[in-house]
Amino acid sequence: MTPVAVMVGANRIVPAAGIIHPLGNAELKPEEEKTLRRRIVEQALQALQADVAQPTVFQAP
């Protein structure tokens, strides 16, 4: 869905782990899910602290 976010003009975009569980993954063990969630949220915090001039996608490491 990130191309849609770019198209409508969202400036800071972080790809998440899927539409039906953006911040999780039912196939992972609970602790692994939490680690995944934390990684994406931390990426979001990085995006908030970045200078952007136009829609920018911040890929999680």
Added chain:
Amino acid sequence: METLRVVCFVNQFFGQLGGEDKAGTGPDVVAGAVGSARAVQQVLGNEGRVVATVRCGDNYVAEQPEPAIAELVSLVAAQQPDLLVAGPAFQAGRYGVACGALCAAVQAQLSLPAVTGMHAENPGVDLYRRQVYIAETGGDTARMLDEVRRLVALGLKLVRREPIGSPAVEGYFARGLTHNVLSENNAAQRATAMLLQKLAGSPVTSEVPLPTFVPVPAPARVSDMRRATIALVTDGGLVPRGNPDGIEALAATRYGAYEIVGLTGLDPDRYDNVHRGYDTTYVKQDPHRLVPVDVARELEQAGTVGKLHEVVYSTTGVATTLAHSQRMGREIAAKLKAAGVDGVILTST
């Protein structure tokens, strides 16, 4: 053929009463064509006679539109006309709105054909284009005669019940009406022709108007996250069990504000999900898969983030109209700003 009886509506300036100093003047009627109505008579020639010019000050209409328009409709009706020509108003906003309102009113109440004209940026366009034929004019009042030609041509067609062509051809603002037209070529042929034109670098006109998204200037970055307040927002349909605010499952017009004061996480038993655009099984099992209160609270406690905002905003983002999306976004943003929030993490599905 009987000569058509035409009534013109003009404001204080184009009716030769005066400028802004006369903008408060009430309605009056003058026999024949006065001021810019003379251009209408000139273009009509023998096809019609401007039997009267109805005039009114811009402020008189703007300050009390309903009674003013009612008075003007009566004055128009008394002339028993076949057509009302209002304006053209060019870029004059109050005048354009008055012209649009009067045309709409005489159409509805007198079943009288009416036409007006104004510049694309005149606020009267967006307000009345769907109800009234508004000819597109430039901004130069010195071109009055040329602009009036198009108005009158359109007006005559309306009176004679002749078919009105497309906006581009007849020079009026698109009214949002769709007409079925039989084309010689089917859609596959037309689409292929458009593609070939595009590949050849030629300009291509879309058959369907494409929505344009106005670029949103990126807000400045959060400079000190350790002192910042971060809020969580979602369009993934999270609601408290029972959906107390009645957030719609589709085409939402409402959003909810849900407090997380003192909570280190979202208990799945206390929440539900009304979104109908994706399989909500997984986010119902664990709402953190949508709204990461658990992780956000830990980051707050570790000092990575200054504060986690105590309210989560939520709505459903499926078939939500652009207009409602923008309105809800503006309203939520205003509340967040007033509460001192510095940044938002919006989870979208």
